Amino acid sequence: xxxxxxxxxxxxxxxxxxFDELRQMIAAxxxxxxxxxxxxxxxxxxxxxxxxxxxxxxVATAAGVQPSTLIRLAQHxxxxxxxxxxxxxxxxxxxxxxxxxxxxxxxxxxxxxxTYESALLNGFFRxxxxxxxxxxxxxxxxxxxxxxxxxxxxxxxxxxxxxxxYPLAAQMAYTFGTLGIRTMMVDSAMxxxxxxxxxxxxxDAAVVCSFAPYTPATIGLAEELAExxxxxxxxxxxxxxPLAPLASHWFEVAEQAFNGxxxxxxxxxxxxxxxxxVAERRRLGG
Amino acid sequence: xxxxxxxxxxxxxxxxxxFDELRQMIAAxxxxxxxxxxxxxxxxxxxxxxxxxxxxxxVATAAGVQPSTLIRLAQHxxxxxxxxxxxxxxxxxxxxxxxxxxxxxxxxxxxxxxTYESALLNGFFRxxxxxxxxxxxxxxxxxxxxxxxxxxxxxxxxxxxxxxxYPLAAQMAYTFGTLGIRTMMVDSAMxxxxxxxxxxxxxDAAVVCSFAPYTPATIGLAEELAExxxxxxxxxxxxxxPLAPLASHWFEVAEQAFNGxxxxxxxxxxxxxxxxxVAERRRLGG
DNA sequence: AAAAATATGGAATTTTTCTTCCACCAATGA
DNA sequence: TCATTGGTGGAAGAAAAATTCCATATTTTT
Numbered sequence: 001x002x003x004x005x006x007x008x009x010x011x012x013x014x015x016x017x018x019f020d021e022l023r024q025m026i027a028a029x030x031x032x033x034x035x036x037x038x039x040x041x042x043x044x045x046x047x048x049x050x051x052x053x054x055x056x057x058x059v060a061t062a063a064g065v066q067p068s069t070l071i072r073l074a075q076h077x078x079x080x081x082x083x084x085x086x087x088x089x090x091x092x093x094x095x096x097x098x099x100x101x102x103x104x105x106x107x108x109x110x111x112x113x114x115t116y117e118s119a120l121l122n123g124f125f126r127x128x129x130x131x132x133x134x135x136x137x138x139x140x141x142x143x144x145x146x147x148x149x150x151x152x153x154x155x156x157x158x159x160x161x162x163x164x165x166y167p168l169a170a171q172m173a174y175t176f177g178t179l180g181i182r183t184m185m186v187d188s189a190m191x192x193x194x195x196x197x198x199x200x201x202x203x204d205a206a207v208v209c210s211f212a213p214y215t216p217a218t219i220g221l222a223e224e225l226a227e228x229x230x231x232x233x234x235x236x237x238x239x240x241x242p243l244a245p246l247a248s249h250w251f252e253v254a255e256q257a258f259n260g261x262x263x264x265x266x267x268x269x270x271x272x273x274x275x276x277x278v279a280e281r282r283r284l285g286g
Numbered sequence: 287x288x289x290x291x292x293x294x295x296x297x298x299x300x301x302x303x304x305f306d307e308l309r310q311m312i313a314a315x316x317x318x319x320x321x322x323x324x325x326x327x328x329x330x331x332x333x334x335x336x337x338x339x340x341x342x343x344x345v346a347t348a349a350g351v352q353p354s355t356l357i358r359l360a361q362h363x364x365x366x367x368x369x370x371x372x373x374x375x376x377x378x379x380x381x382x383x384x385x386x387x388x389x390x391x392x393x394x395x396x397x398x399x400x401t402y403e404s405a406l407l408n409g410f411f412r413x414x415x416x417x418x419x420x421x422x423x424x425x426x427x428x429x430x431x432x433x434x435x436x437x438x439x440x441x442x443x444x445x446x447x448x449x450x451x452y453p454l455a456a457q458m459a460y461t462f463g464t465l466g467i468r469t470m471m472v473d474s475a476m477x478x479x480x481x482x483x484x485x486x487x488x489x490d491a492a493v494v495c496s497f498a499p500y501t502p503a504t505i506g507l508a509e510e511l512a513e514x515x516x517x518x519x520x521x522x523x524x525x526x527x528p529l530a531p532l533a534s535h536w537f538e539v540a541e542q543a544f545n546g547x548x549x550x551x552x553x554x555x556x557x558x559x560x561x562x563x564v565a566e567r568r569r570l571g572g
Numbered sequence: 573a574a575a576a577a578t579a580t581g582g583a584a585t586t587t588t589t590c591t592t593c594c595a596c597c598a599a600t601g602a
Numbered sequence: 603t604c605a606t607t608g609g610t611g612g613a614a615g616a617a618a619a620a621t622t623c624c625a626t627a628t629t630t631t632t
């Protein structure tokens with residue numbers, strides 16, 4: 001007898017009937033689940049819709065476990081089996097529909113929520129959303145394509161951005177890095193940025209990000225790069241940006257502001273797409 | 287032979303793959319369907335969620351028809367059977383409806399062009415949009431409010447995040463900085479992070495960001511902070527995150543992925559709202 | 573280091589669900 | 603009225619899915 005009986009630490013009593021309760025139960029004791037069970041649980045929390053709509057077999061494949069593991073997981077928490085477990089996820093899907101849509105509508109109309117804080121939060125989400133919509137509508141995919149070509153040919157990609165735009169460079173440095181593409185962040189703590197930039201030449205390329213009020217250091221470095229014949233891909237906020245004339249390709253990213261703070265969400269989507277596209281282009285031999 | 291063959295007016299060609307098309311097709315010719323088929327069709331349009339989540343038998347009962355009628359209905363529109371018909375309803379449920387779906391479609395058509403690159407760009411904008419919608423709908427404003435309180439009371443705010451999450455800390459460091467709030471980025475180039483963290487105490491607070499696969503260094507620092515009694519605000523991706531048990535407050539930010547690269551746009555909106563809310567709270571004497 | 577307990581993969585089995593089929597009914601037209 | 607055509611209910615059969623079971627691997631305990 002290796003199943004039933006005074007089994008390990010299976011939950012007794014009634015299993016949670018709501019997704020939130022279930023999540024809490026799973027989260028309550030991280031590391032207390034066996035390897036596969038934990039793997040399955042993690043997948044379930046991360047992909048609740050897949051559980052709701054899939055079959056034991058399809059979920060098992062997606063989660064990288066055996067179907068029987070899913071049933072064990074369900075039983076571990078007191079459910080009768082996978083199907084029983086699944087109903088919790090299906091209920092969530094059903095009920096979410098209304099709540100979710102209401103909530104979105106509310107955010108949209110911005111009718112000051114309950115607290116001042118939630119209004120703030122909503123405001124920033126709204127700004128992010130508007131930025132995304134606006135930028136995606138005005139994005140020129142031809143420019144994107146040819147910017148990608150330039151970067152794909154580059155030997156080293158120099159990344160320049162400061163202050164508000166800094167996270168964009170950080171993000172690209174990470175993504176390019178994971179894709180095995182050589183980059184150089186021009187953000188030296190030792191004030192040798194100029195020297196670093198001077199190592200760049202026409203066979204390299206640079207991505208420069210700056211928004212009004214344009215950080216002088218960024219512009220300065222961009223000028224040096226331009227003089228050295230380094231192709232510059234600029235991410236900036238208007239045609240009047242000092243980066244525009246220096247750049248071989250430039251993207252206008254008009255981020256919306258809330259309370260005077262401009263979103264970065266749309267730029268972020270762009271700086272994520274860029275490295276991936278470059279990697280693909282290189283892979284396909286662009 | 288009463289089925290196949292030169293049957294009445296069964297739709298030929300390919301069946302609609304989207305709920306909207308299907309609805310239009312059904313609505314196009316009212317009264318042209320036989321009694322039971324019409325009854326079933328009407329039920330389907332009125333209770334799409336039931337179709338999506340039920341079985342042929344359960345739906346049949348709910349609609350007051352026989353299971354075989356449902357299959358006939360499906361086949362009438364060119365589907366292979368009930369299961370095939372059902373997938374349309376399930377798809378609808380997955381990529382949640384109405385306003386929301388329209389907007390995604392909008393983004394899709396916005397970024398025109400049919401190159402591989404424009405599809406990539408689309409995908410990232412879409413993932414960002416989905417993340418933003420999902421996260422903003424599920425964000426708990428009560429948690430946000432009390433997290434803000436904690437940070438507003440803090441002497442120094444320590445920021446911990448690495449790799450993929452690093453831009454979040456960078457962004458907060460900048461925003462907190464412009465607002466005159468003292469922060470300390472724990473990202474020393476000299477590997478003295480542990481020493482930095484040891485200067486923190488219960489009167490301070492920390493914002494820690496990490497997503498799966500959780501960077502061990504981040505978790506380690508979070509553990510040190512927790513032991514020292516520093517309140518931790520965590521931004522992470524699931525209840526199973528190792529950060530969850532360490533945090534006094536944690537936000538679940540389920541970013542959508544495209545091509546295996548997860549968006550950061552929603553987190554970014556949150557990390558922008560947080561500093562602003564904290565500053566406001568301090569200003570108003572929280 | 574050995575023994576016991578627990579966890580896992582995968583095949584066999586059972587259950588559920590879907591689909592086909594056929595007898596009967598209702599409507600239409602001669 | 604009768605014949606024909608299409609529609610319907612319900613049962614039988616086929617397919618798919620869930621669950622159980624067991625041999626093997628792993629971990630924990632003694």
